[in-house]
Structure formats: structure tokens, C-alpha cells
Amino acid sequence: MPRRISSKTSKKLVGLFLAVILALVGLAVRITSINATEGQQYKRIVMTQAQQQYDTRTIPAQRGDITDRNGTVLATSEKVYNVILDCKVVNSDVEDSEGNTSQAYLEPTVKALVSVLGMNEADIREKLTADDTKNSQYVILEKNVSITKKKAFEDYCDTGSDENKDLTEEEVQERENIKGVWFEENYVRTYPMDSQACDLIGFTYDGTTADWGIEGYYSDILNGTSGREYGYYNMDADVEQTIIPSTQGRNVVSTIDINIQQIIRSAIENFNNEMATDKNKTNGAQNIGVIVMDPDTGEILGMDSNYWYDLNNPRDLSDYYTSSQLKGMTNDEMMDALNKMWGNFCISDAFEPGSVFKPLTMAAGLETAAFDTDAKFTCDGGEQVYDKYIQCEGVHGTQTLNEVMKNSCNDALMQMGEKIGVTDFSKYEDIFNLGSRTGIDLPGEEAGLIYTDETMGPVELACAAFGQGFTLTMIQEAAAISSVINGGYYYKPHVVKEITDSSGAVYQSVNPILERRTVSEDVSADVREAMAAVMEQGGTGYVAKIPGYSMGGKTGTAEKLPRGEGNYLLDFVGFAPLDDPQVLVYVVVDEPNTEAQETSVYAESIARNIFIQLLPYMNIFPDEEGYTQDNVTTVTCTNNDLLNHNYQSYDNGIEVNDYGQTYGTDSSTESSMAQAGTYDENGNYISNGQTHSVEQEITDQTVGETGISDTNLADTPQDTGTDQTQTDNSYYSDGITNEDAQYYQDTGYQDTVYNGG
Template identity: 25%
Template structure:
């Protein structure tokens, strides 16, 4: 009986202890749910889920090549290494950073700093654009807190082709960086990243995406330029040849469709590769065709002559006495024709043989106020509004700063500074029927589904001369090539027109001795101009410096290749092909 009582008492004690344990567990469960449930639930969720960035694809930049488009800036996927700091064990962090540093080529302390600065983040980038071998090595570490995903990397498959127009993208978070189309259209080209949540296994490998929590990426828009690849290649080849042969500091050029204002080629030499832009000098990254103004010299003569004809001040057959080569003016100094002793010349021949004295006298007939109006109406000293960054307005001084020295000199291209873009657009207005057009580089913008969302349109800024005077001016400029200073630009199969220019380079104390900018601007064919091309060569040191020598032959090469590319029928009269 006594033994049975003891046994019953033991059973009761065990039962009471069991009840107390269950009660304690219940209380603990209550406290966990009440006080720490949210924290523990969040911890469980973070251990079971992974946030994966789904990067959108940046838009591309394309140029024309026949009936198709050629990519000159595109994005391809490249591996990226990241870490999830919330899963990185603190006592193993140094060892993790040491291993990753050896693979990624970075210092361990640098990686540790990146991780510890953002302890609450789930996605800290350690290295971008790593190689395939590096990606495999990172994965082989089999670390729960480290992963590899892919991002889009910018590539330039055409290398230096069209580099100063395309430019390069701005550096993230760095002000005043980027250039060209990449900068102007950065917002359109940019993609919006998506995000995906995924369930993970014990070692943090994604196993099942949570589609209801996914945000899809948005790809960037694509930009299609008016640039024609074969014409661009011809222009770049010509500029490089001119710089090399004449040991020039630089050269730039533009080819434009004078009827529409579309820029079909634009380049500078020396240039750079956008894929490695940081190793290039700032000068070589500069689009000199729109950012570097210079005195145009004699290429400006047709602008002022045509405007004087339009105003009825002269005609192209008006005869002007050119003082046998030297013209001394009261309170205006001396103007010469650089060794040429011209007597009476028509205005036409004054342009054909590039007489400074002829243009000086036209300036005196015209007067400063009207000369100023001519310069500004043709777009000199004003930004054109081209869709590229960094355009310079050039220099046309305010009228009250002009004096009696300005009157004879502005008409032959002194005392004003223009960019190549301003010159080529003004010249296009001379030969396209008299309309100054806004230049355009971008043809259209396409969304990620290749649908046109924006299309460029021809824009007339103003009419500067009549169609009749424009036709007369083309005839005069054709004579420049046939029998004047532009003979080096004469083609065998097509008619052409143009004007030479040789300008002194201004310095801090007047013009620099022996420093010139040699230019030629011309187009083809004479009847219906398809293209106009300008090439300017800055400070040539060898084999001449006149525009007729350092620029005209290269413009001819570009025009010939453009005529072939655009399938322009030869229009030179039969029997003149071989005559020089």
C-alpha cells in the first residue's frame, strides 16, 4: 500500500511538471508572438526570400547604312558580383572579403567597407563588368551571402566611327560628365530596372520566383541618327589624311543635306574611342565642329556678296576696281589681295578669284548696319539649336562695337568667328533656294518595341535670299571650281561648286605669325545640290596652308564618295570628264 502511494505520488509529480512545461511553452509562445513575432517573422522571410534586380536594357544609337541601320552604341549583358550584408556572418566577413578580393582584384578592406556601410541592404554591388572566369570563381565559393547577376554594359562596335557625335554616357552621380548624343538623350536612352522576389534554398540559391511581387524592367528608347555610315567613313578618312599630310593641329568637317538640314556626317581629327574615352585627351573628345569657333576667312565672302545682290546694292556682273592689289582707306587701314594685282573685276570674278579688295568695297557700299544684319540673319554669332551639347555661338560683336575697320573686313571673313556648323548651314542656305534651316542629327526615336515615338521634321529658320539669287550664287560658286581658286575640288563625273578660305588665327596680340585655318566648303551637283561638305584644317605646318591645298582635295574625295553612295547620276557634260 505504501509502495502504491509512492508510485502514485511520482506519477502526479511528473504530470505536474509536464503541465508546468506546457504552460511555460505556452507563455513563451505568447510572449514571442506578442513581443518578437514581427521581428522573427521578418527574419524568417529574409532567410527564405531573395531580392533580385532585373536590369532594363539601355537604348541603342544607330546610323544609316543603305536601307538598314548600323549600331554604334549598344548594351550587352555582363556579370556583376553583389553581396547581401544581412546574410554575411560578422565573424567570417574578413575571410569572405579576402577571398572575394583575390578573385575580383580588389583590396579586402575596400570590399569590407562597402559591405559595412550598408548593413541593412540586401544588394550591395562589389564589382561590375567582371569576366566570365571571375563569375565562375565567385560562384564556386558557394557563399550564402554572395551572388552573381548580369547587368547591361555599353559597347561601341564601330570603335571611333562617329565618336564625337555619339559621345559617351555621363558617369553615375558625377556632375558635368558625358558628351554627344549619349548626354543629350540620356533620359530617353536610360532604362528602368525591374525587381523580382524569389524563394531560396538553404544556401540562398533562387528556386521559385514570386511572380506577384515582380516589377518588370523598362528598356530604354533607341535613337536613329541621320548620319550615313559610308559618308561618315569617307569624311573621317579625309580628315585624318589632311591632318597627317599637313601636320595640322586638328581638322573638322561636316556633310549636310542642304534641302533638309540633316547632318549626314560630322567628325573631328584626331578623335577617340568612346569605349575608352577616359584615356583620350579632352581636346580629342571635343566635337570641334560645333564647339570651336574660328575666323572663317574667304569662305564667308559668298554670304555677304549674295546678300548684297539680294539687296540690290550690286549684281554679280557689277564691275569693281580692285586697285591693282593694294587698297589703302582713310581711317580703315590697308587691304591687299596677297600678291594678286587685279584691276577691274565683276563681283562674280571677285568671288571666283577671291579678291579681298572687291569684298572690302562691297562692304563699304553696304555699311555696318546692314552687314551686321546679314551676318546674324545667316546664323553667324547665334546658336543653331542643333540637338548636341556644347554648341558655341561664335562671335559677331554688337553693332556699336563695329568701326570703320570692320566695314571692309567683315565681308571677307575677319572680325567674326564662326563654328563649322554655322558656316555649313549658312552656305546651304545660299544654294538650297535661300532658306536657312535648323540642323538635325537625330532622325527618329523608337521605343523598345521599335515603334516610332518621335520623328524629326524639316524646320525653316528664315528665308535669307530669294530662289533667283540662290541659283545665281550656285553658278558663281561653280565657276570657283571650274576656273578659280577651287580647281582642286573639281570632279570628273559630277559638277560641283564651292569656295576656298584661308584665315589667319587670332592671338592675344593680334594675328599669330604663320598660323592659319585652311578651309573649303563645297557641294554637288550644281543643278540640284544633294550634299554640302565643309572641311577646315587648323594650323597646318607642311605642304601648304591655303584652303585650296589643305582642304579642297579632301572635300572632293568626300563628295565623290557621297555621289556614289546616294546614286546621283553623273551630270558633267560629255567631253569634259578628262579636261582639267
């Protein structure tokens, strides 16, 4: 029989049921009361705990890449991670199954950070115990950790992976107690080519901000838009999580070719190896600049100077200063040294160009019909201009236009300047964009200093005609010469070809900008013919001529301020082929490291070594009869080779003898020939064991263009580019200081006499 529940037991069960019901009703009332009075506070606590790493977290944007014209990456942003430690979680007390509490997360977490990520244990424990960080939920332990290390840490913590299947229960528990560590995404800027094209590329200070090079000029385009991951309350006080993704920056495709950059770098290194005397072979000259340009578009194919630095470590000055020198520098001196290294000589330094300006004078004269192609000019050694006699570097007799350019005759150029006149000469300075910035898409461009037609007197005109008494930058000269050899078209120089998005689609094409016509096609052809004469045997540019290629060029020597101290700036501008120029090379050597500086050979040697590699690389084929790419010389030269006639002479150029000699590459090795610029105690030049006077040595070999010192020449100020000139100053420039202008006015610049070319 089934057992019946007694009346007494039944009453007890009913009582228990009623008690449970009353308890539940009480709990419901209490929950309702809490929700009504403190619900919002608890919601905020829950949201804070759930969202502690998100409510203020920025999602960084990836900065766009910079590439060369062929797609080689020059600058890129690599994803890295910051290791974040939640000290509050790591230090928290954890209750085990038996009710005991301990800091169960502390030791496993410290162990993992040390063993897997290689962090310093003492540093970690200091963060976990210091009063200002022990309760912090956001402490950066290490920045820029690679994705490889991040993955290794995550794999270590993943106890369910195949790699960790053999762990003991204790080891599994230990790894499961690794808490409070997370990885915050970031990006670091890297430069795969190190110092190559450093002047052009520039660098970022923190991955997003920059002042130098393409990085600085196109910084806003390269930078993307950062995203955001955060939490907030909606209208109902409910927790919401929102993620706004970041937008990657756009990529910049430059006009430069990294292979051409390497050709330029090799030529400058060759020069420094021969001429430099410091340990790191960096002081071959005070400044060296090279521009390789497409004269038909204004595209810069390559640009470099002799102050190189690793873009991945841009504050390293150890190549240029000893450790003791660096330690002795003040902060201001350190910044001056860095700014000099970071600067771009090709666009930021203005100088007197010397005779490389002469083709522009000739072009202006022909275009204004001041003289024609049949004109002849007689050089008797100089010109009397008012009360000043300005001498030439020789007596050249009666010359055609081509012979004037071939001999680089200052006397004839002064006569040309007089025929052109102040008004037209000044007009063509403006047409050639002198005294104004070219607008190249790089920061830090200077404008140079020129006279206006109101302030240019006869002496100033005579000197300006052969390239002295005013200043310009390398990019101004390269752009102007390009216009007079390409048919008369002045293109704005530029270093960027196009801008693309993250998928590689073209966002913007940077097309060549034709700014003006400078001369006619006929005048352009006449100038090219005259510049071809410079490269002929007996011409000042002969040693830069490569047999097999038709070429044009112009040499220059400019005595620097203060006059009479033997300091020269030497330059050479050349192009090929002659009738259809496809590439222009402009080289400046400022104060080569030698006592006798006054020969353009120091610039021509660099240009020659560039052309030898550049022309075949650009598929510019030999166009002189009897030559192919197989029989064109490929031997690089030194200054010593050219100064000491270590070459075979031909009507259409020289071939340097390949003796397998190197200069300056090993301090323990002595050359069988005296190094260029070596002198005895009497100041005479030494070559091949024989002693000559400097003038006799250079004249006998007929190489390069020479300048003549004159200690009586008055000093004139250079363009410092530090502030704007007032409108009532007598000299037009975007860069001359008011102090400079006052110096001109006080010293009577009209009385200054120049000579040399």
C-alpha cells in the same frame, strides 16, 4: 484468449496521457505568450533573413541605343553582373550529422570563385576575414562579369545537370556547399565602332550620366527608369515582397551615316599620314574639322575632327602625349588635355572664316539690290578705306560677279560691302544667323563674335565683306551656305532623326525645321553659278573639282591672330550637284604642320578625297556629258600631288596621277617627291628637286587660294566663349568676355587693317 490490461497498467497510461496533455497545454500557453509579447520581433527577424538581398535592391534600367540612320549600333548597353558575396553565410558554422560544427561552406565557395570565375584567392579571403566585411551580407567581389561567366558558375553549382552526372558523392557534397554567392544585374555602356564618330556620339561616365555628344544632349531620353525590389510590413505586420520592374530607355536614331563617317576619317588620316611628324601620325594640323550635311534638311550626315579617342576608353591620352608627358601633368593640365580631346571643333571653336564667307556677302548684295548680276567690279590691287589701304592678293582688273568669286577678289568684295552698307550688311548677318547659336542638338556650341550696325565702321565693313574681323563656327558657316545654295531656306542643323521605344516603334520623329528664308530662288541660283566658277580651270577651287560632276565651292585662307606670324586657318566649302545640291562638305584645316600655310590646297585635298568616295556612295550620279560612274576618277590625292601638279588638267577638273606613292605612312620610306611644305635653309620651297620661292611656286601652278602676311596688322582678340558680354559692350556675341570687349575699346579696333583672303 486475448490478454487483458491490468488495472495498474491502465492507471499508468492514463497518467502518461494526462502528462502529454498538460505538456501540450503548457506549450500552447507559452507560444501564445511569445506571440503576444515578442511576435513582431520574430516576424522582423524572419523577414530580414528571407529578404536580406531585396529590401534595398535597385533594378537598373537599360539605357537606350544610339544608332546611325541605317540602324548600325553606335552605342549600346550590355547586361553584365556584379558578383556579390554574403560573407556571413560563407563564414557560418554548420553542424553535421554527428553534431560537429565547422565552416563547411568556406573552402568549396572560395574554390569555385577562383576556379570558375578566375578571381584572386587572396582578395576573397581578405574580404572573409577583415573586421569590416567578415559579417557583411553584401560585398562586391567583381563588377561587370559577363553572362557567359555567370552561366558557367551556375552550371558548376548545378549538381543535378547532365554535365555533372559523373561527379562523386564527395564532389556533389562539395558543390552543394557553395553558398553565399549571387549575381546582381547591371549594364555597361559599349561602343562597337570604337573611335568612329566620337565627337558626335560622346560617352557616359558611369553608364547613365554624360556631358558630351548625343549621349550628353539626349541623356534623359536615353536613360530609363530604375526598378525596385524590396520588402515591407503591411497593416497586419505581415511580410510583403514587391517588385517594381525597370523601364528601358528610349533609342536615339541619329542622322549620321557611319559609312560617311568612315569616308571622312579616311580623308583626315590620309592628310595626317602625309603631314604629321609625330609617331602616331596625329599632328598634321592644330585642328581639322569636317562637316557633311544635307543642305535641304539640315541633317548632319557626318562630322569629325582630328582628335580621336576610343569611346570605350575615353581617358586614354597616349595617342597625343608621351608617357613622361602624362606623368608630368597636374590634375588641371590633365583635365584640359581631356577636354580638348573630347571637344567638338565643328561646333565649339569660333574663328575668322576668310573667303568662304564671300558667297554670303554676294547673296546679301543681290537680295538687297545693292548690285545686280550684270555688275562689274574693278580690282586694282586694293582699296583705300579712310586712312587705311587694304590690299588684295592680286590685281584682277574688271570682273563679273562670277569672276570675282572665281578669283576670290578681296578688292571687289570690299566694294560690294560698301554698296550694301552697314545697316543691310548687319541685317543679313542676323538673317544668316551669325553671332547666334544654330541650336544644333549637341552640347557645347559657341556663338561667335560679330559687330552690330552701331559698332561697325567702314574698315570693319570692308574686312567683314571678305570674311575677316569677326568669328563664326563651322556649323554656322555650313548652315548659312546651305541656305544660299538650296533656294534660300535656312534649316536648323540637327543630328537626330527619330526616337524609338524598346520595341523599335517610333516615339518621336525629328522633322527638319525651316527657320527662315534667307534669299530668293533667283539669288540662290546666281550664287550657285558664281560658286561653280570657283571650280573652273583657273579658279581657286579647281583642284577640288572632280570631272564628271557639276560642283560649286569656295576656298578660304584667314591669317590668324596674332597677325604676321605666318599662321593660317584654311577652309573649303563645296557641294554637288550644282543645280540640285544634295550634299555639302565643309573642311577646315587650322595651322597645317608646314612652314608655308597660306594656301587653301590643304583643305581642298581633304574635301576632294571625301567627294571621290562620297558622291558614288550617296548614289549621286555624274551629270556632265560623257561620264558615268565607271569612268569617274577614284584616285585619292595628297597635298604634294596638288602642290606639285601631279595631275592631268581638264576644263572640268583634274585627275590625279596614280603613281602608287604614299607619304608619311612609313618613316623608313622616302618619297621620290619632296613632301609638301619642305624648305631649304633659305626658306625656299622645294619641289621635284627644284627650288622656288613660295609665292612663285603657288602662282605658277594656280592652285588654291593664298593669303598675304602683313606684320603691321594689329592683333585682335578672339572669342573665348568663357562668359557673357555685358549689354553695354560694343560687340554683340554670346561668348566674348568682358576683357575682350575692353581690349577692343582700348586698342581702337577701327584702325585695324586686314588683307589676304
